[in-house]
Amino acid sequence: MKKIKEKGKRRENKIWNLAKKILGIILIIVGIAGLFLPFLEGILFILVGLALYHNESVKNVILKIKDKLKKGEKNPLRLAEL
Numbered sequence: 001m002k003k004i005k006e007k008g009k010r011r012e013n014k015i016w017n018l019a020k021k022i023l024g025i026i027l028i029i030v031g032i033a034g035l036f037l038p039f040l041e042g043i044l045f046i047l048v049g050l051a052l053y054h055n056e057s058v059k060n061v062i063l064k065i066k067d068k069l070k071k072g073e074k075n076p077l078r079l080a081e082l
Helices: 002-036 042-053 056-071
Strands: none
């Protein structure tokens, strides 16, 4: 009985992870469109989409940007220093 519950939880986790990745990709696409459309906040959608997509390298970049924002740097999105 315990193994059946574990399999169910693993299946739910796989479905949840897949749903997060799909939603992340959709938000990234909307964010890219938002960079060109004045009524959408493109960067916000891109960051939320990347957080949902949850790639380790993306997570590291977001953490570096957060650290730069906390330090009060003028341009935290400057990619040359990341």
